[in-house]
Amino acid sequence: MIQERTIPTLPSVNSITRDEGLLLYEDMVLGRTFEDKCAEMYYRGKMFGFVHLYNGQEAVSTGVIGAMRPGNDYVCSTYRDHVHALSVGVPAREVMAELFGKATGCSKGRGGSMHLFSAKHHLLGGYAFIGEGIPVALGAAFQSKYRREVMGDETANQVTAAFFGDGTTNNGQFFECLNMAALWKLPIIFVVENNKWAIGMAHERATSQPEIFKKASVFDMPGVEVDGMDVLAVRTVAQAAIARARAGEGPTLIECLTYRFRGHSLADPDELRSKAEKEAWLARDPVKKLATYLLDKQLVEAGELKAIDRRIQEVVDDAIKFAQESPEPDPSELYRFVFAEDE
Amino acid sequence: MAETLLFNALRAAIDEEMARDPSVFVLGEDVGHYGGSYKVTRELYKKYGDLRVLDTPIAENSFTGMAVGAAMTGLRPIIEGMNMGFLLLAFNQIANNAGMLRYTSGGNYKIPMVIRGPGGVGRQLGAEHSQRLEAYFQGVPGLKLVACSTPYNAKGLLKSAIRDDNPVLFFEHVLLYNLKEDLPEEEYLLPLDKAELVRKGGDVTILTYSRMRHHCITAVKTLVQQGYDPEVIDLISLKPLDFETIGESIRKTHRVIVVEECMKSGGIGAELTASINDRLFDELDAPVLRLASQDIPTPYNGTLENLTIVQPQQIVEAVQKMISLGV
Ligand SMILES: Cc1ncc(C[n+]2csc(CCOP(=O)(O)OP(=O)(O)O)c2C)c(N)n1
Ligand SMILES: [Mg+2]
Numbered sequence: 276m277i278q279e280r281t282i283p284t285l286p287s288v289n290s291i292t293r294d295e296g297l298l299l300y301e302d303m304v305l306g307r308t309f310e311d312k313c314a315e316m317y318y319r320g321k322m323f324g325f326v327h328l329y330n331g332q333e334a335v336s337t338g339v340i341g342a343m344r345p346g347n348d349y350v351c352s353t354y355r356d357h358v359h360a361l362s363v364g365v366p367a368r369e370v371m372a373e374l375f376g377k378a379t380g381c382s383k384g385r386g387g388s389m390h391l392f393s394a395k396h397h398l399l400g401g402y403a404f405i406g407e408g409i410p411v412a413l414g415a416a417f418q419s420k421y422r423r424e425v426m427g428d429e430t431a432n433q434v435t436a437a438f439f440g441d442g443t444t445n446n447g448q449f450f451e452c453l454n455m456a457a458l459w460k461l462p463i464i465f466v467v468e469n470n471k472w473a474i475g476m477a478h479e480r481a482t483s484q485p486e487i488f489k490k491a492s493v494f495d496m497p498g499v500e501v502d503g504m505d506v507l508a509v510r511t512v513a514q515a516a517i518a519r520a521r522a523g524e525g526p527t528l529i530e531c532l533t534y535r536f537r538g539h540s541l542a543d544p545d546e547l548r549s550k551a552e553k554e555a556w557l558a559r560d561p562v563k564k565l566a567t568y569l570l571d572k573q574l575v576e577a578g579e580l581k582a583i584d585r586r587i588q589e590v591v592d593d594a595i596k597f598a599q600e601s602p603e604p605d606p607s608e609l610y611r612f613v614f615a616e617d618e
Numbered sequence: 619m620a621e622t623l624l625f626n627a628l629r630a631a632i633d634e635e636m637a638r639d640p641s642v643f644v645l646g647e648d649v650g651h652y653g654g655s656y657k658v659t660r661e662l663y664k665k666y667g668d669l670r671v672l673d674t675p676i677a678e679n680s681f682t683g684m685a686v687g688a689a690m691t692g693l694r695p696i697i698e699g700m701n702m703g704f705l706l707l708a709f710n711q712i713a714n715n716a717g718m719l720r721y722t723s724g725g726n727y728k729i730p731m732v733i734r735g736p737g738g739v740g741r742q743l744g745a746e747h748s749q750r751l752e753a754y755f756q757g758v759p760g761l762k763l764v765a766c767s768t769p770y771n772a773k774g775l776l777k778s779a780i781r782d783d784n785p786v787l788f789f790e791h792v793l794l795y796n797l798k799e800d801l802p803e804e805e806y807l808l809p810l811d812k813a814e815l816v817r818k819g820g821d822v823t824i825l826t827y828s829r830m831r832h833h834c835i836t837a838v839k840t841l842v843q844q845g846y847d848p849e850v851i852d853l854i855s856l857k858p859l860d861f862e863t864i865g866e867s868i869r870k871t872h873r874v875i876v877v878e879e880c881m882k883s884g885g886i887g888a889e890l891t892a893s894i895n896d897r898l899f900d901e902l903d904a905p906v907l908r909l910a911s912q913d914i915p916t917p918y919n920g921t922l923e924n925l926t927i928v929q930p931q932q933i934v935e936a937v938q939k940m941i942s943l944g945v
Contacts, residue, residue, distance in 0.1 A: 381726075392724065394723075407711060409683070410680040410683020410684045410711060411686050411690065413680070414683065414687020414691070415687045415691045416687075417684055418687070418688045418691040418693050421688070424669060451675070451680035452684075455681070612721045612725040613759055613760050614760065615729075
């Protein structure tokens, strides 16, 4: 295990109300419970292909997306996209049905785990090739600026968030898009989920400067590092970046130091990461951390959190039932959606 | 519009569509202040501003992906590939996201965008600047491939491509930008999926596109003097192929020669030949003949370059052979 980076602490985190706390908790528990169920279903042969789970990283999705305007701001993800989709509000039923390949899935059974889309929720999609979602997110951000400045639409002040991993920051599209975003002051935030690994490639073995947030500076862009296991810290940093972007002051790069609690995908034997490393990070479980905070601050009572846990379990069980009972796509519609004329 | 050069016909198409629809914008390398490497967007930035005629950094894959994102969220981008060959760097975004995303997303998003620019073998530009990308892209689902060949069709087709809700790869040819033609004063659009009957004839069908159309016309002049009567069809749409027009012609002539600038292996002609065999085999009196470029990187030397691509004389000989030998 190599030397861990010092976990950054913020001078202060933005306070949350009791209701906000409950919403954040619920979203994180939904992410965690949903993913655990996916693992179970995958091993029971109900879903196929590459399935990348998000366990451990929940504070990032909830912290950032929870600070955005649902259905109005844009979110762009990767192949590790289930929880981003849930955080933007795609119903668990539709996400699960997609994983089961059903016609009721958010991508009509055409996409699968790595390709979740929902135009209604402004989810630009899950992208299975490294880095290719970043330019797409940039385009959505460009569109907001264009609508406002060229088409005179004052309401077009959406912010776009692009999520991607540490390994992806070694790809050209990352650098090219940082350049263009800063050059044109686009309303976008780049959210790096640095979970220390790109499949089996340790971050330090892949990059000359492991502190990713520092790469923003050469583009004259603010770059911040944040404890990606602390939803309130992530939320605080995201709120500032979103406000900046919305005010037309340009992009921000946020590096969230986080960890995935499972292998790269459900097909990964996960042999390279040391036990000590895994245990150290498991001890920093972001869901437990938030629960402890809410209880310590006496914002909520333990029973309320338990009630949320139970309700979310029902939501996920219902999603499974829905997915199982949903119809397969109609074979006569094999060609549907190749072209725009197919609605 | 009186006599118009092809690059100005393209410019007029873009200008008219930008005036008509504020969501249409152009992006690419040197499209703005410089006016485009072949002057297709000359001075448009003065009329529409820097955001609508967006000069991008040299980052093909990323600005193509950016156009995909803009198209998904309701704009209608037109990408200029400074040279179509450079879009090899954008293969990722063109194939995965422009081409496949609508399907993969189960119809969540449309990607109305045009990717246009100069390609083909020019005059001694060397291998990298002489590429024909249409063959590389024809395997990508979801893309429409269109090749223009005259000022008239360039304008009408580009306008339709801009209005189409699908990603359209629009191929221009470096050696055709200075073709001249009288264009109608009034607005017109041409269908993207229709081949163009260039010359009506009875004894052989010549299928071609882009610059090779003009080589075919040159060859046909000679052939007609010798008593032959070829039919020449400009495919225009390289994907999907217009099998209505192609089929009608073959049912009449029963003989086919394909003339293209792509390399022979895996070219448009290869696909066309296979499809003709699939659909119209019983109509054929002879195997389909393919005239295509040699399977080599285009050499710089002028003589070698000429040997690489099809010349009019080869078309003449191919027709003579096919008809007089009765094959
Ligand atoms: C262009 C491309 N190359 C390789 C891969 C295979 N691949 C999938 S995920 C991955 C590692 C990515 O790591 P990171 O960006 O850190 O994201 P994480 O999986 O840790 O969330 C690789 C190499 C791919 N999907 N796309
Ligand atoms: Mg990683």
